Amino acid sequence: MSAPAVRREIPYRYRLMGTKCLNCGALFHPPQRICPKCGSKDLVEEELAWRGRLVAYTVIRRPPKGYEDYKPYIVGLIELKDGKLILAQIVDCDIEEVRPGLKLEATFRRIREDGKSGIIEYGYKFRPVIEWNWQKKPNPEK
Amino acid sequence: MSAPAVRREIPYRYRLMGTKCLNCGALFHPPQRICPKCGSKDLVEEELAWRGRLVAYTVIRRPPKGYEDYKPYIVGLIELKDGKLILAQIVDCDIEEVRPGLKLEATFRRIREDGKSGIIEYGYKFRPVIEWNWQKKPNPEK
Amino acid sequence: MSSKVAIVGVGCTKVGEHWDKSLRQLFLEASLKALEEADVDRVDAIYVGNMASATINFQQHLGALMADVMGMRGVDAVRVEAADASGSAAVHQAYMAIKSGQAQTVLVGGVEKLTDARPADVEYAAMMSERSEYVVYSGITIAGLNAIQTQLYMDRFNARYEDIVNFAVNDHRNAAGNPYAQFPFPITVERVLESPPVADPIRLFDTTAPADGAAALVLCPLETAKKLCDTPVVIEASVLATDGVNPYERDDVLTLTSTRVAAERAYRTAGITPRDVDVVEVHNTSSIMGVLALEDLGFVEKGQGWRFVAEGQIALNADLPTNTLGGLKARGHPWGATGVYQLVELTWQLRGEAGGNQVDGAEIGLAQSVGGLGATTVVHILRRWH
Amino acid sequence: MSSKVAIVGVGCTKVGEHWDKSLRQLFLEASLKALEEADVDRVDAIYVGNMASATINFQQHLGALMADVMGMRGVDAVRVEAADASGSAAVHQAYMAIKSGQAQTVLVGGVEKLTDARPADVEYAAMMSERSEYVVYSGITIAGLNAIQTQLYMDRFNARYEDIVNFAVNDHRNAAGNPYAQFPFPITVERVLESPPVADPIRLFDTTAPADGAAALVLCPLETAKKLCDTPVVIEASVLATDGVNPYERDDVLTLTSTRVAAERAYRTAGITPRDVDVVEVHNTSSIMGVLALEDLGFVEKGQGWRFVAEGQIALNADLPTNTLGGLKARGHPWGATGVYQLVELTWQLRGEAGGNQVDGAEIGLAQSVGGLGATTVVHILRRWH
Numbered sequence A, B: 001m002s003a004p005a006v007r008r009e010i011p012y013r014y015r016l017m018g019t020k021c022l023n024c025g026a027l028f029h030p031p032q033r034i035c036p037k038c039g040s041k042d043l044v045e046e047e048l049a050w051r052g053r054l055v056a057y058t059v060i061r062r063p064p065k066g067y068e069d070y071k072p073y074i075v076g077l078i079e080l081k082d083g084k085l086i087l088a089q090i091v092d093c094d095i096e097e098v099r100p101g102l103k104l105e106a107t108f109r110r111i112r113e114d115g116k117s118g119i120i121e122y123g124y125k126f127r128p129v130i131e132w133n134w135q136k137k138p139n140p141e142k
Numbered sequence C, D: 001m002s003s004k005v006a007i008v009g010v011g012c013t014k015v016g017e018h019w020d021k022s023l024r025q026l027f028l029e030a031s032l033k034a035l036e037e038a039d040v041d042r043v044d045a046i047y048v049g050n051m052a053s054a055t056i057n058f059q060q061h062l063g064a065l066m067a068d069v070m071g072m073r074g075v076d077a078v079r080v081e082a083a084d085a086s087g088s089a090a091v092h093q094a095y096m097a098i099k100s101g102q103a104q105t106v107l108v109g110g111v112e113k114l115t116d117a118r119p120a121d122v123e124y125a126a127m128m129s130e131r132s133e134y135v136v137y138s139g140i141t142i143a144g145l146n147a148i149q150t151q152l153y154m155d156r157f158n159a160r161y162e163d164i165v166n167f168a169v170n171d172h173r174n175a176a177g178n179p180y181a182q183f184p185f186p187i188t189v190e191r192v193l194e195s196p197p198v199a200d201p202i203r204l205f206d207t208t209a210p211a212d213g214a215a216a217l218v219l220c221p222l223e224t225a226k227k228l229c230d231t232p233v234v235i236e237a238s239v240l241a242t243d244g245v246n247p248y249e250r251d252d253v254l255t256l257t258s259t260r261v262a263a264e265r266a267y268r269t270a271g272i273t274p275r276d277v278d279v280v281e282v283h284n285t286s287s288i289m290g291v292l293a294l295e296d297l298g299f300v301e302k303g304q305g306w307r308f309v310a311e312g313q314i315a316l317n318a319d320l321p322t323n324t325l326g327g328l329k330a331r332g333h334p335w336g337a338t339g340v341y342q343l344v345e346l347t348w349q350l351r352g353e354a355g356g357n358q359v360d361g362a363e364i365g366l367a368q369s370v371g372g373l374g375a376t377t378v379v380h381i382l383r384r385w386h
């Protein structure tokens, strides 16, 4: 992508902004200005939930141009806590450990580098949520 | 262009091969298999004349991608001795010296380099014909 | 203005790696065959279906370019693009050009030339059917999107991958009898499962390979067709419908709504039901897409497609002969040409010219052509004319 | 099936550098205006005219994408491409879709988003209208091809460059009154001649600049149009013709045969002669193309166009008001959108809504839209309905 195109999409990629239909409640990401479900033009920007669970996934072994250096990598379909389905790379997780149901949270990472323009694109990927076990947490006061 | 595409066009670019309509005599470069002038399918490959004269030219000062390193450069419309019009870069000739009517001959040169694929493309350009003055030619026997 | 539109000539090149042929030579070869069959020298309009020539071949303006190549300067000519449904979308426009009375004879050619590029460039070009800034950006491929569909389908309907891939096995069995097929040899379920993983669970032998190819049709009003040839094939319906581009923002990830909408409208226009269809071509970029197509075209209930396929009901001699000359998997999938190949092959079936792959008594054929993951579907229903 | 097709709504964005708007937002903005004017919520089909989204925006499948963006999933939608005549070619398909009876209401939008790319990438993308392996390969640009035409024209007809560039000056004068124009200010012949050379003899102020923009029309049968609005504009003719792609392999380098063929057919269909035309839009990538267009459309004899222009006969208040809202030079040239902008502007003129640029009593308008150097021409003739 070009520099202006990258800049234009920042809110939607860095802050997970989507739009919500005020008539039927549907969420859209990328943002829609007209609701394709009910036809309403009454939509507002809304930040999606940053956490969710993995519904299904695949491991990309033959990537498209721009992604060759990352292979093999996991791409998952994630159901966010607000019910929205989103497609994203799953990182900080071995291929052997990934499984449907895994709890995930959004994180911001390097997506790809355009060798020609020198632009480095950043955006959302998802990583497993680390559940702290508060019982076992080391207590520095003790 | 990709490697197979470059290889495919070699005869037409390195040997100035075109096609000639056996019905109406029209010449085509790039080669046509059906004559767009008379509809005949009776065409044969024919090598174009290597010499001709400059009909009109321009100096490209804002080049497309792949040609930036060569600017400014001259592109001319050339009428070959067989009557065919062809468009090509004019080389070995200063911008100040180029003029319609100039006698030209085909020469084979580097056209452009594809940074991504590493392919270097070669093909025809045209240069001024140097007219030897035989009278004045130094005689090594003397 | 014409009541019906007929196919009076068809032609195609072999699908495969044509190192020695350019985009324009492929188009010329297929088109000359179609024109010769129709015994037509010049047409009023040319429609070119192509997806990726700008990206792979650095060439646009294919309407004018192909008119020039065909020796038909002057005629009306444009390119139509709807991702890998470009070919069938071009036929749809040609159909309307004749229906409108603006053209009497039309040449439609689908052409794609992918083997000029590296595989990663082809994957990249393919993904331009999806939303560039979001879906493409995740690094997923078409096979990857099909993989997630496959996983969801397996979970919801208790299907196994080894059952689903019978779709690919059927394609290969049929391609063995097709001299124009990219992979004209049979394979087994085991061979699919042993092939390298591309996008888990999808294996290499359950995907399409980069291919070059061109296919062409000559269309005219039925009244003219009856004079031109003994076996005109009538286009009873030509319908294009769209859906949300992102498959995960549709009502159901496992329903191709565009296929349902286009098929329902096409059945109504043709005055038939799915039971009347004798031979079918569907758009299977992987087996899962073939299974979903059979369901959403109304041939089998949602969730039962995998069983229908595994039980062999799509074989040449069975209930619903499907992809009878190899389909996307084995005839091959030169994107913008594929939708036209489907109609060339159905025409052969309806004329009784499909050789060893002939479906006995085929009278009505249906082709489903898809752009991307179902954002576009074009359905054509053809009928042999008596 | 309808006898006549009418325009019932038009809309466009400003032409220029829309850093903050994507391809889909531009399309949405223009289309919503057109739909609101027509008082229509949903259409049967969407046609998208676009040249370079694959090259510049890494996005294809614009038919389905824009249907989705417009909240109209399900409708028939494709992209039509004919280089920088893509917009008018899309209108031509939409016209036939209505004529054929397959659609009752159609949205056509032309859209282009070029400022996302570097200038050299834009030049490269533009050249994809020409033959990739030969003309492009010489390193020439569109301005360069226009430069050679200019040189040949000057030689043959004893014209001077300073006479020819009056075409650009006229465009700028008209654009000054158009809030949607890219360059809404007047210029002089001197300013053109003093601007930097781009491709000798052509100067920067005689060329178009990379631009973003979208324009849209809503079409329906005239019978419906009469109910929907007070001032329907009728499409009396919609004709597309092609020519050899390489301008140096045509019978005459200085004749746009596709324009001649399309115009002759259009005049015949509309039952008019060039004398009946009140207002004209032509495709001037440089002044020379505008001059050739006036000649080949039959408004002035071959070789006399430069004089006609230099004498001011194309001014708003003169014989043949041309490019009344700025033309390609000054309204701007967002390739695939340009052909639709022309028709939006003619509609304003025929409805009497062109403000300070209104041509008194304009009843008949003609638009000439060109792909590349004339390999494609689309001619539309519009008439105000009474």
Ligand SMILES: [Zn+2]
Residues within 6 Å of the ligand: A021, A022, A023, A024, A025, A026, A035, A036, A037, A038, A039, A040
């Ligand atoms: Zn809603």
Ligand SMILES: [Zn+2]
Residues within 6 Å of the ligand: B021, B022, B023, B024, B025, B026, B035, B036, B037, B038, B039, B040
């Ligand atoms: Zn000839």
